Amino acid sequence: MRHTQMSHPDASLDLRRAPRFESRGSVTFEGEGHVGNGKIFNVSSWGCGVESITNVIPGAYVGVSLSLPDQLNPVEIELAAVRWSGRRRFGVEFLSISQPSRKRLEEFLERRGAVSPR
DSSP: OOBOOOOOTTGGGOOOSSOOEEEEEEEEEEETTEEEEEEEEEEOSSEEEEEOSSOOOTTOEEEEEEEOTTOSSOEEEEEEEEEEEETTEEEEEEEEOOHHHHHHHHHHHHHTTSSOOO
């Protein structure tokens, strides 16, 4: 996988905790009047980029379910914040994720060379 730079309204202020890597998978999200689904276009251990026809606004909080390649069950993110949105895309930061879900996500990324083993 290659590192993917995201273009969003304020790319010069990229404050991510971890680099995001190109990935494909599906996502469902729900919260604060937003219910929808879409496709993942990149992912890290602390967030992901989503393509969706559902409009979401920055600052909204959602629960997220990530269906990643090679994973039998979705990775559940209890709470994520929408950090930017535009042109049928938005980025979320994972705020609350259980230890088992975080472990599964990090193992998924490790298998793709995205993060170094701990």
